[in-house]
Amino acid sequence: MKETEKKALLAKRLQMVKKARAAAVRPRRRRIRQVLNNFIVLAINTNNVPYETQGWRATLTRSSGTTITAQFDEFGVAQFNTISTLTSVSYTLRIFDADNVQQVQRFVPANREFYVARF
Structure with a gap:
């Protein structure tokens, strides 16, 4: 095979590779969607084990003084x-x-779906 034929063959291969790369499907960035509809608080100990919270309650207070209360389940x-x-x-x-003894008080920043209270 002559040197010019080799160069022509390599150029053709290179052109085919470029076309294949251009035609390849590029992954689209996924839009992050919220999953939880309502705000959730998890109460766990320092070993990441949930407390048995039967009868416990959580309150969220805004800077305006508005307080919202929710009861914990047993999990x-x-x-x-x-x-x-x-x-x-x-909050x-x-x-x-x-x-009715306060176990913990934490600051919860805005733009959250849930909060894990570790104490």
Whole structure:
């Protein structure tokens, strides 16, 4: 095979590779969608095990003084049905046990679907 034929063959292959790359489907960026409809609070210990929270309650307080309360289930989850996600304002979270003793107080920033209270 002559040198000019080799060059022509290599140029043809290179052109075919360029066409194949141009025709390849490029992955589209996925738009992140919210999953949870209502704001959720999880109460877990420092070993990431949920507390048994039967009778516990959580309160969210806005800077304007508005307070919203939700009851925990036995799995350490409190669902605030009146707060849709993503939250638009920040809150102060307080968690009270069944004896009405405050267990923890945390600051919850805006733009959240859930909050994990580890204490």
